[in-house]
Amino acid sequence: MERQNKLRTLKDAVAMIDDGATLAIGGRANRRVPMALVRELARQQKRDLRIVHLDRAMNLDLLAASYVDGDKRLLQARLQAASMGLAFMPLASSADLVRDHTTEAVDDPFTGGTVLVASALRPDVAIIHAHMADRFGNVVMDADCEAQPAFDATLARAAKRVIVSVEQIVSEETIAQCARRMLLRADEVACVTEAPYGAHPASCDKRYARDAQWCDETASDHDAYLRGIGARRLFSLTRRFATKL
Structure with a gap:
């Protein structure tokens, strides 16, 4: 070819x-x-x-x-998700993140708790x-x-x-x-x-x-x-x- x-x-x-x-x-x-x-x-x-x-x-x-400035960790996570072909990426440390329409708290199937995820960009x-x-x-x-x-x-x-x-x-x-x-x-x-x-x-x-x-x-x-x-x-x-x- x-x-x-x-x-x-x-x-x-x-x-x-x-x-x-x-x-x-x-x-x-x-x-x-x-x-x-x-x-x-x-x-x-x-x-x-x-x-x-x-x-x-x-x-x-x-x-x-x-x-508009934003959290670099959030941007990196969203791009990482897209680069891997995923719909979202869990955020390891999210206590101090400002949540917006790109984030969502979902059930963690392994711990029974919740985890914050960011949508792919x-x-x-x-x-x-x-x-x-x-x-x-x-x-x-x-x-x-x-x-x-x-x-x-x-x-x-x-x-x-x-x-x-x-x-x-x-x-x-x-x-x-x-x-x-x-x-x-x-x-x-x-x-x-x-x-x-x-x-x-x-x-x-x-x-x-x-x-x-x-x-x-x-x-x-x-x-x-x-x-x-x-x-x-x-x-x-x-x-x-x-x-x-």
């Missing part, structure tokens, strides 16, 4: 996201946030998106004028940023990844569709050498797009540091955005050019 080439431009990847979608955004705080995808969302003026993110990172400033689309992928959509991380990517994997598997931006598109042979660090398999990914410095101004593990002083400006596309930053500034942020296999 012939494998599908899932490599797309940033523009075409974001065009797959419908107005009104529930959109889950990967990354944590200011690490490995899919900023190239987020900026393209803003360029295409996607509307009425419901954003799901574990931390209030810089990406929300581009997409949402306001937001299944976003329409998840966008994440990673280190490498091949054109078929197999996504791997660097050997010395600083920020644990487990939550990104959970987020992706909870969603109905996954779009991944990566620092590099590499060969199938390179992916095979990195198989132990596989984040997502090709069958879990709708499309991949190559976006060098695609997390900027957030950091990307040991590839480049956070650019705390950069003031985001409007650019026509990702290449224009990088030209605006300039090679010298990008070089000052870069921690290394070649990844370890």
Whole structure:
């Protein structure tokens, strides 16, 4: 069976996201946030998106004028349930949780007591940023990844569709050498797009540091955005050019 080439431009990847979608955004705080995808969302003026993110990172400033904060444990449990194909997830420690329409106390069949459960949250689309992928959509991380990517994997598997931006598109042979660090398999990914410095101004593990002083400006596309930053500034942020296999 012939494998599908899932490599797309940033523009075409974001065009797959419908107005009104529930959109889950990967990354944590200011690490490995899919900023190239987020900026393209803003360029295409996607509307009425419901954003799901574990931390209030810089990406929300581009997409949402306001937001509602919530308990991270509850969000993680709801996404975990969806990633496992479950309708709900029990909450191990729930005494201090604020209950809402996503939680329910149910009978525990083993103890006879009650347990608080959270309903599964299944976003329409998840966008994440990673280190490498091949054109078929197999996504791997660097050997010395600083920020644990487990939550990104959970987020992706909870969603109905996954779009991944990566620092590099590499060969199938390179992916095979990195198989132990596989984040997502090709069958879990709708499309991949190559976006060098695609997390900027957030950091990307040991590839480049956070650019705390950069003031985001409007650019026509990702290449224009990088030209605006300039090679010298990008070089000052870069921690290394070649990844370890």
